[in-house]
Amino acid sequence: xxxxxxxxxxxxxxxxxPHQQLDAYLDGLLVGxxxxxxxxxxxxxxxxxxxxxxxxxxxxSLSRLFHRADPVPLPDAPEAAPFILPATTPTRAxxxxxxxxxxxxxxxxxxxxxxxxxxxxxxVNRSEWMxxxxxxxxxxxxxxxxxxxxxxxxxxxxxxxxxLENTRExxxxxxxxxxxxxxxxxxxxxxxxxxxxxxxxxxxRVECREVLLVMDRKSKDRRFNLPEDxxxxxxxRVVGDVVIHEIxxxxxxxxxxxxxxx
Amino acid sequence: MTHKPPPPRPDSPRAADQALGSGGGAVSSSGGRRxxxxxxxxxxAASSRALWCIAAAILGDxxxxxxxxxxxxxxxxxxxxEFEPGTSFLAWMGRFVRYTALNxxxxxxxxxxxxxxxxxxxxxxxxxxxxxxxxxxxxxxxxTGQVEFDDQVMRALRQLxxxxxxxxxxxxxxxxxxxxxxxxxxxxxxxxxxxxxxxxLAMRQSLQQSTGTEGRSA
Numbered sequence: 001x002x003x004x005x006x007x008x009x010x011x012x013x014x015x016x017x018p019h020q021q022l023d024a025y026l027d028g029l030l031v032g033x034x035x036x037x038x039x040x041x042x043x044x045x046x047x048x049x050x051x052x053x054x055x056x057x058x059x060x061s062l063s064r065l066f067h068r069a070d071p072v073p074l075p076d077a078p079e080a081a082p083f084i085l086p087a088t089t090p091t092r093a094x095x096x097x098x099x100x101x102x103x104x105x106x107x108x109x110x111x112x113x114x115x116x117x118x119x120x121x122x123x124v125n126r127s128e129w130m131x132x133x134x135x136x137x138x139x140x141x142x143x144x145x146x147x148x149x150x151x152x153x154x155x156x157x158x159x160x161x162x163x164l165e166n167t168r169e170x171x172x173x174x175x176x177x178x179x180x181x182x183x184x185x186x187x188x189x190x191x192x193x194x195x196x197x198x199x200x201x202x203x204x205r206v207e208c209r210e211v212l213l214v215m216d217r218k219s220k221d222r223r224f225n226l227p228e229d230x231x232x233x234x235x236x237r238v239v240g241d242v243v244i245h246e247i248x249x250x251x252x253x254x255x256x257x258x259x260x261x262x
Numbered sequence: 263m264t265h266k267p268p269p270p271r272p273d274s275p276r277a278a279d280q281a282l283g284s285g286g287g288a289v290s291s292s293g294g295r296r297x298x299x300x301x302x303x304x305x306x307a308a309s310s311r312a313l314w315c316i317a318a319a320i321l322g323d324x325x326x327x328x329x330x331x332x333x334x335x336x337x338x339x340x341x342x343x344e345f346e347p348g349t350s351f352l353a354w355m356g357r358f359v360r361y362t363a364l365n366x367x368x369x370x371x372x373x374x375x376x377x378x379x380x381x382x383x384x385x386x387x388x389x390x391x392x393x394x395x396x397x398x399x400x401x402x403x404x405x406t407g408q409v410e411f412d413d414q415v416m417r418a419l420r421q422l423x424x425x426x427x428x429x430x431x432x433x434x435x436x437x438x439x440x441x442x443x444x445x446x447x448x449x450x451x452x453x454x455x456x457x458x459x460x461x462x463l464a465m466r467q468s469l470q471q472s473t474g475t476e477g478r479s480a
Contacts (some may be wrong), residue, residue: 023459051271054466059434061415064408066318072310072331074303137449149456190448233344 022048026055136222140230142192143212143247147204151210153187153203164262170200171215174262182207183255186226195243196220206254212247213255268289297345305351306335310353312436313359319428320363321370322420330366334358356446367424405452418468422461425449430465 024030025038042049119128157163164174166188179185186203193199202213221243224234235246235253239261244255297305306313310331317334318327319402338345338358345354419427428447432438433454440458 021457023462026462051466054469056467057411057460058415058462058465059413062419062434065416066315066431067323068311068314072314072328072335073305074306074332074335116353140321145456148460149452151323172431192453193448197448200477 022051022055025052026059058095136193136195138226139194139212139214139224139234139245140226140232142194142201143210143213143232144230145191146201146212147210151186151203151205154189156187167242170198171217171242173242175239175242176215176260176262177202177204177255178258178260180258183258194224194245195222204255206248206250209249211250212254214245214247215242217241218243266308295417297337297347298343299342302339302342306355309352309355312432312438312446313355315431315435316356316359316428317363319431320360320424321367322424322427326366327363328365331359334362350442350445352442353445353448356377357448364424395463414469415465418465418472422464426461427458429454433458449476457466 021030021034021038025035030038042052144166157166167176170173174179177183177185184205186205187203189203192201192214194214196218199214199216202215204211204213218238218241221236224245224247226232226234226247231249232247233249233251235248235256237244237246237253237256237259239259244256244259246256248254282477313331313334314327317330318324321327321330334355338355345351419430422430425447429443429449432443432446433440438446440451440454442448443454447454449457
């Protein structure tokens with residue numbers, strides 16, 4: 001992704017048509033010549049005008065629906081022990097006689113809970129669920145998002161020396177990925193929390209198809225549960241203290257074999 | 263081709279200093295010491311509207327959002343020593359709200375609770391004197407009868423995924439900068455922008471289809 005220092009949106013003058021500038025306009029990011037150009041397009045393009053008016057209407061509705069006048073109150077609590085339950089809440093002694101009379105019922109309830117838990121654990125994709133709970137994202141989602149937004153890198157190393165420097169600084173290991181006739185390194189992408197907040201991505205193309213390398217420290221590695229209907233496969237390789245996953249539409253890893261540790 | 267070093271991570275202290283505007287997230291004022299409960303209450307009050315929006319977005323339901331935010335507050339209070347002074351309170355609290363909301367959303371899915379019909383009860387007072395306009399006219403291809411339109415907007419919003427909803431609402435309702443959205447939701451800034459772009463497009467398309475259907479049946 002290129003960034004033109006003179007245009008906050010990074011747009012090259014005479015570049016994308018006004019419809020692709022719609023979000024920038026709505027976000028108030030268009031200035032100067034870009035803004036004038038867009039406003040001129042608004043005046044002459046009914047479809048663009050309709051889109052802007054429709055979005056503004058939607059935005060007003062969202063503001064009505066989700067504006068909250070008052071802050072969320074914190075629950076009341078005793079002043080002496082804020083947010084801690086007072087000692088006078090019902091104790092176990094009061095409940096014990098009931099339990100001792102109905103031990104069989106309690107045992108049956110525990111059995112039902114245990115069986116239900118086992119059934120739920122079988123049906124729920126537990127490792128992805130736990131990963132989501134920790135704020136991590138699915139590698140397949142990241143791949144699809146990158147492809148749908150043009151598979152554009154956020155930065156590109158100008159030479160092997162810079163590539164090695166980056167891998168050393170970001171991952172603690174120096175390695176290169178060789179480009180061959182079929183395999184091209186596209187560039188690096190922002191941190192996506194696939195394995196941790198420090199996960200980084202290397203975008204590559206193999207025979208003009210997108211292949212994503214997901215990298216992090218070996219200690220952060222986890223199993224990726226790629227959806228079956230994604231058409232993607234996950235291959236893994238450990239390089240020193242770094243784990244690299246290849247998320248690919250191919251049957252076999254095509255980029256991992258080209259990773260060479262310095 | 264760009265040739266530049268990778269940017270700071272969205273949640274790094276350097277990024278936090280750059281991202282926070284004057285009215286945005288609350289940065290701890292503890293100056294290095296552990297946040298007190300009174301300070302927590304102050305920071306929470308300043309951030310709670312945005313946190314409520316995040317909860318409502320993840321749940322797809324405004325009615326349970328307040329409970330989720332309060333549950334998250336309890337959880338956060340038990341981990342005050344994990345809050346790093348100088349970092350964004352909103353981003354830190356946002357994590358608790360996200361986890362709590364995701365758990366609640368999963369519990370609801372397992373219980374197979376049917377989504378609410380129609381528009382949820384609005385939080386906050388309706389502007390005085392606004393009449394429910396049942397007449398439907400069209401501007402820009404969309405219905406303008408307020409109640410029915412809001413209903414359609416809620417239905418379209420529920421078709422988005424949770425993170426996209428949260429990004430869209432934080433941007434639209436709270437005018438939050440993308441960098442701050444990225445910090446609060448723990449996603450890269452570019453991802454937050456992509457989410458908002460696709461969410462806006464999907465909402466417009468969904469509502470255009472709704473209006474087209476109503477037009478044919480009217």
